[in-house]
Amino acid sequence: MEASVGTTPIVTITGCVIVAIRDDLDDHDILALQDQLVEEVSRKNAVGVIIDIGSLEIVDTFAGRMLGAMAQMARMMNARTVVVGMRPAVAMTLVELGMTLEGVETALNADRAINLILGERN
Amino acid sequence: MAESDLTVTLSRPSDVAFARQAAMQAMTSIGASAIKKTKFVTAVSEIARNAIVYGHGGRISFEIVGNGSQRSVVAECTDRGPGIADVNQALKDGFSTGKGLGLGLSGARRLVDRFKITSSSDTGTTVILECACR
Numbered sequence: 001m002e003a004s005v006g007t008t009p010i011v012t013i014t015g016c017v018i019v020a021i022r023d024d025l026d027d028h029d030i031l032a033l034q035d036q037l038v039e040e041v042s043r044k045n046a047v048g049v050i051i052d053i054g055s056l057e058i059v060d061t062f063a064g065r066m067l068g069a070m071a072q073m074a075r076m077m078n079a080r081t082v083v084v085g086m087r088p089a090v091a092m093t094l095v096e097l098g099m100t101l102e103g104v105e106t107a108l109n110a111d112r113a114i115n116l117i118l119g120e121r122n
Numbered sequence: 123m124a125e126s127d128l129t130v131t132l133s134r135p136s137d138v139a140f141a142r143q144a145a146m147q148a149m150t151s152i153g154a155s156a157i158k159k160t161k162f163v164t165a166v167s168e169i170a171r172n173a174i175v176y177g178h179g180g181r182i183s184f185e186i187v188g189n190g191s192q193r194s195v196v197a198e199c200t201d202r203g204p205g206i207a208d209v210n211q212a213l214k215d216g217f218s219t220g221k222g223l224g225l226g227l228s229g230a231r232r233l234v235d236r237f238k239i240t241s242s243s244d245t246g247t248t249v250i251l252e253c254a255c256r
Contacts (some may be wrong), residue, residue: 025142026136027171058142058160060167061225090188097164097216097229 008033012044016114017079020052028065037070041079048117049074050110054085064099071104082106082113129183132173132201141162141182145197148184152193154255161233162195162253169199169249176220177247179199187252194235194254201248205255206241213239 010019010101017040025033037049051067053059059067071081082105094101107113128148130141145166149159166182173180180201187196206212213231218224231237236252 024139026139045150052171057146058162058164058167060171061223061229062167065223083181087156087160089157093160093164093233094155095160096232098225098232099223099229 007036010040012040012046014114014118015044016045016048016050017044017046018050018052018110019043020057023055023057025063031065034066034070034073038073038077039040041074041077046060046079048079048113049081050090050117051081051083052085052110053083053090054087056090057087059086059090059094062098062101064097064101066096067104068101075103080105080117083114084108084110084113096114112119127244129181130170130178130204131181132170132199133179135174137174138167138170138256142167144182144184148186148195148197149253149255151188151211152195152255154195154253158253158255163253165230165233165253166197166199168230169197169251171224172249173199173201173203173247175222177203180246188254191256192254196253197251199249199251201246203246205243205245206239206247209239209241 008019010017041049068085074081084107107116128144130144142163145163149162170182182197182199185196186193188194213228215228216224229248233255234251238250241247
C-alpha cells in the first residue's frame with residue numbers, strides 16, 4: 001500500500017459537510033483530510049461537519065486529536081462538528097487512553113447529527 | 123508457528139498503519155474479542171508511532187504464545203533512538219517531550235495485559251506489549 005494519495009470523498013448536504021472516514025488512514029492522510037474538511041466548510045459556508053467513524057476499528061491519540069482539532073477549527077468558523085458511528089470498543093478504548101474528546105459532540109448516526117445541527121439553527 | 127510470527131519495519135509514518143494491520147491480524151488469528159482487538163491494536167499504534175517519531179525508527183514483531191483459550195499476542199517494539207531519560211516520568215499521563223498529548227505511552231500501558239519498557243541511550247527503547255484473547 002502506497003502512502004495513499006486517494007482523497008476521502010466529502011459531500012455537503014443542507015449545509016452539513018459529511019465525510020465517512022475509511023478504515024486505516026495513516027497519519028498523513030488524517031492531516032490531509034483535516035485540511036480538506038476545513039476548506040470545504042469555508043467554501044460551502046457550512047453550518048456543520050459530520051464525521052462518520054463507523055468503519056474505524058481503532059481511534060488512537062493521533063486520530064483522536066485530529067477529531068478534537070477539527071471540532072475547534074469548525075467552531076471558529078461557526079460550524080458544529082458531530083462524530084457519528086463510534087463503535088463501542090472504540091469508545092471504551094478512548095476512555096482508557098484518557099482521551100475523552102472534549103468539545104466533540106457525538107450522535108448515533110448521520111440522520112440524528114443533521115437534526116442536531118439544523119435543529120439548533122431553525 | 124513461523125506463519126504467525128511477523129515483523130514490521132518502522133521507518134516512515136505510514137508504517138504505523140502496517141503495524142496496526144499486523145497486530146489486528148495476529149489478534150484475529152487467536153480469536154480475540156472485539157474489545158481486546160481494539161485495545162491491543164490501539165496500544166500498538168501508539169508505541170509504533172513513538173518508535174518512528176522519537177526513536178528514529180525501528181521494528182515491531184508479533185508472536186503468538188500459549189495455547190487454546192490461553193493464547194495471547196506479544197508485540198516487541200525496538201527503536202534506534204536516544205532512549206528515554208526518565209521512564210517513570212514518560213509513563214505519566216500528560217508528559218511529552220514532543221508536541222503530543224502525552225497519553226500514548228501511559229495509555230498503551232493501560233490497554234494491555236502486560237507492559238514492559240526498557241530504555242537506555244546505548245540500545246534505544248524496547249517496549250513489550252502482551253494481550254490475551256479474552
